[in-house]
Amino acid sequence: MRNLWIFINRYNAFFFFIIFFTIGIYLTVSNNSYQRSVAVNSTNEVVGTAYKNLNVLKKYLNLGDVNDSLAAENAKLKTELLALNSIDSAKNVVVKDTLNNTQYTYLSARVIKNSITLRNNIITINRGTADGIASGMAVISPGTGVVGYIRDVSEHLATIESLLHKDTKVSVTLKKNNALGTLVWGAKNFDYRKAYIKDVPNHFKIALKDTVVTSGFSRFPPGIPVGRVSNTGIATGDNFMTIEIDLFNDFSTLQYVYVIKDKLAEEQKALESKLPNEQ
Amino acid sequence: MNSKIILVNIFRWFLLLFIQILLLRNLSFYSLATPFVYILFLLLLPFKTPNLLLYLIAFATGLTLDAFYDTLGVHTAACVTLAFVRISFIAVTVNKDNFDEPEPTLGNMGFKWFSIYAILCTFAHHLVLFFLETFRLTEFSYTLLRGLLSAIFTLFLIILIEFIFYNRKAR
Numbered sequence: 001m002r003n004l005w006i007f008i009n010r011y012n013a014f015f016f017f018i019i020f021f022t023i024g025i026y027l028t029v030s031n032n033s034y035q036r037s038v039a040v041n042s043t044n045e046v047v048g049t050a051y052k053n054l055n056v057l058k059k060y061l062n063l064g065d066v067n068d069s070l071a072a073e074n075a076k077l078k079t080e081l082l083a084l085n086s087i088d089s090a091k092n093v094v095v096k097d098t099l100n101n102t103q104y105t106y107l108s109a110r111v112i113k114n115s116i117t118l119r120n121n122i123i124t125i126n127r128g129t130a131d132g133i134a135s136g137m138a139v140i141s142p143g144t145g146v147v148g149y150i151r152d153v154s155e156h157l158a159t160i161e162s163l164l165h166k167d168t169k170v171s172v173t174l175k176k177n178n179a180l181g182t183l184v185w186g187a188k189n190f191d192y193r194k195a196y197i198k199d200v201p202n203h204f205k206i207a208l209k210d211t212v213v214t215s216g217f218s219r220f221p222p223g224i225p226v227g228r229v230s231n232t233g234i235a236t237g238d239n240f241m242t243i244e245i246d247l248f249n250d251f252s253t254l255q256y257v258y259v260i261k262d263k264l265a266e267e268q269k270a271l272e273s274k275l276p277n278e279q
Numbered sequence: 280m281n282s283k284i285i286l287v288n289i290f291r292w293f294l295l296l297f298i299q300i301l302l303l304r305n306l307s308f309y310s311l312a313t314p315f316v317y318i319l320f321l322l323l324l325p326f327k328t329p330n331l332l333l334y335l336i337a338f339a340t341g342l343t344l345d346a347f348y349d350t351l352g353v354h355t356a357a358c359v360t361l362a363f364v365r366i367s368f369i370a371v372t373v374n375k376d377n378f379d380e381p382e383p384t385l386g387n388m389g390f391k392w393f394s395i396y397a398i399l400c401t402f403a404h405h406l407v408l409f410f411l412e413t414f415r416l417t418e419f420s421y422t423l424l425r426g427l428l429s430a431i432f433t434l435f436l437i438i439l440i441e442f443i444f445y446n447r448k449a450r
Contacts, residue, residue: 012331017359020362024359027345029352031351031352044346047346047347116305118348119425120412122350124349190311190421190425191309192310
């Protein structure tokens with residue numbers, strides 16, 4: 001027993017290393033799994049407040065860009081509104097949604113922390129459970145482009161699993177021929193302006209500059225523009241091809257985002273859970 | 280350990296983490312090389328730090344970084360690895376009974392010793408960091424490339440900082 005103690009004491013650096021390294025690995029694995037329980041992240045009160053305060057200066061310096069993007073979005077919405085109004089008045093019918101409400105409601109949020117340099121990037125926003133945010137909601141950027149899914153939520157803060165994350169997948173379709181695919185990031189390179197569409201059937205003819213929009217099969221509403229095809233010649237060797245696209249939104253200058261609340265999400269989930277597992 | 284050394288180290292901890300989180304978090308070359316200069320704090324801890332305390336400090340520093348980077352456990356494991364490499368390297372190269380110098384700085388230990396020390400620690404830290412972050416082997420070569428380039432970037436900054444605050448002890 002005494003010899004064992006001397007042995008452990010002599011190589012204490014190594015045994016401490018094993019203990020602490022195991023804790024580190026355990027934390028990593030538990031953070032990677034779907035069920036996360038430890039709250040050491042930027043929805044944490046201390047970290048969140050720090051980021052909120054640090055972001056004030058950045059927010060001020062980016063006012064010009066944000067103004068431009070909001071003005072552009074305003075113009076676009078006004079054009080659409082005008083078009084809708086004119087159609088209605090010409091036909092002289094009142095369009096009424098039978099649900100008495102729209103399926104999707106948007107909630108604007110300010111980005112207080114963002115990163116684009118890591119393999120798995122996380123965005124923090126200044127909305128939380130107090131504003132009705134729940135884990136799993138879709139997030140888009142003003143104007144065009146998808147941002148990601150809500151990951152952890154605290155009372156006044158929430159983290160978003162950015163599109164620039166290895167676990168984020170969005171169902172997308174090509175506007176021209178409705179070819180379905182899965183949008184992922186980081187398959188070939190980690191440029192934050194590029195993403196890849198996997199699992200597009202080989203028989204589709206895809207041209208450069210084709211627009212890619214969300215399909216509505218993931219939690220995003222259908223028809224949100226995502227990007228433009230920039231490279232089609234990525235060989236995978238099976239019946240599906242991979243396409244490279246240029247993203248419409250710039251993650252490096254993200255200041256405001258919209259969180260999308262889907263009214264029917266719970267209902268759809270409950271209904272689909274009755275199906276036998278297809279896999 | 281006197282109180283001056285403790286104060287200097289606390290100040291260094293805040294300063295380096297501040298720089299890391301505020302400035303370097305959004306800095307990268309072509310999404311390939313990202314510097315993690317905060318490890319300089321762990322490199323410069325006094326020689327006489329007990330092993331357990333060193334591990335606890337490394338653990339706490341890693342956990343703080345993880346909270347700000349939203350990568351729970353990744354920096355923690357990397358910092359603990361760095362602590363192990365540091366202890367092993369110092370045990371092999373420095374006579375533990377009579378320390379001439381309080382801290383392993385460039386000015387105290389000379390360029391040759393410090394650069395080898397920094398290279399070993401930085402590479403160990405960065406490789407663990409990048410492989411745990413990616414957490415899959417399909418991107419092995421790319422992760423390795425990112426880890427090595429980032430380590431070179433970090434080393435460059437660390438040695439630059441050490442030269443700026445270079446003060447050779449007058450003998």
